[in-house]
Amino acid sequence: MGTCRMGMLSLILCKISQFKAIILLLFCSVIQGLASQSDITYEVLYKWGIEAYSQERWHECSSLMTKSLEEYRFFHEKVLHCHRQCHNVQEKSQANNITTEIVLLQNYMRMTVCIDRCKLETFGFRPSSLISQEVKDEFKKQKPYDFLQLCAFKTEKYKEAASAAYTYLLANPDNANTKLNIQYYRKHPHIHDEYFKNLQELPHQSYYIKAVIAYSKEEWLGVIKNMEQATEEYFKADTNCRLLCESSTSSKEAGDNIFSIVTENLKHTYSCKYNCSEALDKIYGKFIDNFLADFYHYLQYAYYKVGDLMNAVQCTGTYLLFKPDDEEMLQNQRIYKKQNSFNEDVFKPREEAQKYYYLREGEKKILEEFSAQLYADQTGKYKEETVKPRKYGPGELAKNDAELKNNKHIINYVKKRGIKLSSQGQDLGGKGRFVADGFLTEDQCKDLITLANSGAVDGDGYVASGGTSPHTPYERFHGMTVDLAVNLAKHKKAKSSHAHLYLDVAEMMRHYTERYENLTSRLHFHYTHLVCRTAVEDQSGRDDFSHPVHADNCMIQEDGTCHKRYPAYVWRDYSSVLYLNDNFEGGDFFFANPDQTVQTTVKPKCGRLVSFPAGDYHAVHAITKGQRCAVAVWYTLDDNYRETAHVIAHHALENLGNRDNEDIVQTIENHQQVTNLVSHVSSSIDVKRAKKKSNTSSEIRLLDDGVKVVMDEKLLNGPKRFAADSVATKEQCQRLINLANAGSVTGDGYNGQEGKTSPHTDREIFAGMDLTRAYKVRDSKSHDLPNLDEDGDDVTSPGLKVAHAFKLAEEGKVSPEDVKLYIDLAEKTKKATSEYFNLTTPLYFDFTHLVCRTALGDQTGRSDLSHPIHADNCHIQTDFSCKKQLPAYIQRDYSAVLYLNGNFEGGEFLFAHQNFSIQSTVHPKCGRMVAFDSANYHGVKAVTSGQRCAVALWFTLDPYFNEAAHFEARKVLSQLMDRVLGPIVHGEL
Secondary structure, eight states: OOOOOOOHHHHHHHHHHHHHHHHHHHHHHHHHHHTTSOOOOHHHHHHHHHHHHHTTOHHHHHHHHHHHHHHHHHHHHHHHHHHHHHTTOOOOOOOSSOOHHHHHHHHHHHHHHHHHHHHHHHHTTOOGGGOOHHHHHHHHTTHHHHHHHHHHHHTTOHHHHHHHHHHHHHHOTTOHHHHHHHHHHHHSTTOOGGGOOOTTOOHHHHHHHHHHHHHHTTOHHHHHHHHHHHHHHHHHHHHHHHHHHTTOOOOSOOOSSHHHHHHHHHHHHHHHHHTHHHHHSEETTEEOTTHHHHHHHHHHHHHHHTTOHHHHHHHHHHHHHHOTTOHHHHHHHHHHHHHHOOOGGGGOOOHHHHHHHHHHHHHHHHHHHHHHHHOTTSOOTTSOEEEOOOOOOHHHHHHHHHHHHTOHHHHHHHHHHTOEEEEEHHHHTSTTOEEEEOSSOHHHHHHHHHHHHHHOEETTTSTTOOSBOSSOTTEEEEEEOHHHHHHHHHTTSSOHHHHHHHHHHHHHHHHHHHHHTTOSSOOEEEEEEEEEEEEOSOOTTOOSOSEEEEOSSSEEOTTSOEEEOTTSOTTEEEEEEEEOOOOSEEOOEEEEOTTSOEEEEEOOOTTOEEEEETTSOEEEOOEEESEEEEEEEEEESOGGGOOHHHHHHHHHHHHHTTOTTSOOOOOSSSOHHHHHHHHHHHHHHHHHHHHHTOSSOSOOEEOGGGOEEEEOTTTTTSSSEEEEEOSSOHHHHHHHHHHHHHHOEETTTSTTOTTSSOSSOTTEEEEEEEHHHHHOOBOTTSOOOOEEOTTSOEEOOOOOBHHHHHHHHHTTSSOHHHHHHHHHHHHHHHHHHHHHTTOSSOOEEEEEEEEEEEEOSOOTTOOSOSEEEEOSSSEEOTTSOEEOOTTSOTTOOEEEEEEOOOOSEEOOEEEEOTTSOEEEEEOOOTTOEEEEETTSOEEEOOEEESEEEEEEEEEESOGGGOOHHHHHHHHHHHHHHHHHHOSOOOOOO
């Protein structure tokens, strides 16, 4: 190949010719060797898997979905390899008269040739570049795991099914069908909690979790080891993500010239790189704000605890790089400087953190420049914005309204549909807002309300919100997505005509809003929700909203501005609500001013639609009586965020049709297994509701293991609480009382209170035994290590010594079997709590305590409580509100008490109103449990005679705080049983 003569134009043409020749030679040299390679892509495997799924070839489906995921990982690993290999192929030009632009072009061409050659060597003629955007989106949303979990379940691969379902749920936390499936799986006899694993967990996430667990155990070297590894893996993952961003191009139309095309793709690439953190900064599917900064927070404290101050101060400085105004860390910095005479130099952030920080800052500025210069009239999807609601003048809005009224699209559409535009911009106080009537008849409204009440999910759309509203304890909130409606119709839990109506109405809402706003691009569904809010009976003292003031695509700040940033749904552009009834009290919709005062009000009624830009402030007044139902829809102009549930539902209804009394034909997304799962859980929900209507029955619901619910939320006069009997037998209760009296410690569980009477009253003795004390066996010659409280003072925490443990076991007072019973009944109580509240994620122990309260001497004139009114995860303030902040146990989500006896006076458990007045009481007896949301106010009445014993349990949904004592107890207990009882065959622990 000849050399190129110099001269600008000829040089460029010559270089291009050389590179073309290189590519041609490479192509010819490998064509024969690669001709026989497979052209099967992950898209092909995925579509074959869907076909097998639709034909109920379950084994084939499971295998193909697994292979498609393997091929997807293989493809991305090899693409990464090629980009890494070719990222530094740039060469410095030897010519003196070549401009910077030509050097840049040459380097880009070298990288292009290198990457293309690498891909050709790796993939052969596999048409990987032709994979559809739709399938790419499906894999990004982990959709193959949704198919895999059902196919694996059909083939009795229960562990694989549970893990696939859990993985899909973490990526799609609002998916109602998956929640129902997991509820079913968790009750299945062959599926255990440990089967629910995240198959897409990244290495840095795994190490982070290990580090946090080590932190909770105060294993500081373990924190350092795992968090340092997490940091290293995070930067690797970030680099990989950025490299993959260079292999994707924008799917948007970029114009008809080279400059528009280049600019749009550069913007896409920089946006992709900047948003890598959205995928990486998650634990168990939840986005963690300031995630990377937290790494250094843990590290600085762990290094401090082991005495490595140089690393501690460096991590302090690194944390402050990300959060320079954090008062807690600034205080740490001041302490380090004062006590150790450190200067500013030692607080210099770590090099890798600086590189990452300044790289992101540069990308952020570039994206802001893109938005400012090129898209001044558009809202950048990736740009963090501060939006302040604008108050429009009457003349400005009147002009806008006049333009809309002359819009022929709106006029023709309104006339054709018989819809009446009753108010808009000027009447409602903002551009783009309108209210229209006539979308539905009274009969259609009634049909949709019937559908909502036939199988909607409590708290649906809000993760772990439970049965009441996610916004207020004075209402019950339940919702239904379009795909769930079709599933219910398929199983004849609802009429298919009602499901058809739901889909048609949502489409009509979308179409009308699109026409009214006169949009030039299609408006896509982002989320569609048929919802009902029902007032609970007791509305006393209520002063809140049904839904507080908010915006649908940004987070409102204290100064009245709204930050458009993740985790807000920043891609939402418009919102609509179609009302189905007005036979309730309260519940008016209103637009709000920046100071959150009422701007304009819309009264709901059947067939009335209110629509508005998603950034407008709005809210719903309290519903004080009856049930308010509506169809809520959020739209986006970005097809990357379109709602797949509509596609699924429409496909299903094509075969389902309107045959409410015929056999249902199976479709790809709604096969018999899905409906079985929905039927199983929905039936349980229906039974529960049916029984709740009658308060005359002494037994409301039967849980697993023969546990009988005897009091529900209605009888206990408040949300998220219940009481149940038959958790333990009389013989089991007595064994635990004996265990408590044999080895409990007075004041146990309260720092600095050991050896004293009750920490709450001088009229009782409080003694407790946690699991560690129950099983812990120490050599009588060993020395106890000091236990430091939060102030650094030594606190004696005695446990059962080995000699004492064996002596009690030989005397029959304490046996390993009794300790095992303690653990088993704690597990049974946890299981009943999880089942009653229909939790879709595992419940973990936070702390377990076997306690007895014994009345002391003369009780005359006593006016205090055995345990004053409190909440378990927040601190009650002087205004009776409760702040969920440290040092409260903010990780606690649910609490429970299992009673062991009733032969004492006083000691009733009580729920309290916010003003501390009594809501309801529960009388203890053997085998009775009470469980509730940890935020509920509660207490214990004075024990005036005798001894009251119970197992107190606190649970968390956060695996970081999983009580290590349960794992250690089972391990040590097995050894203890063999040592005390000899090699007797006993049940596996």
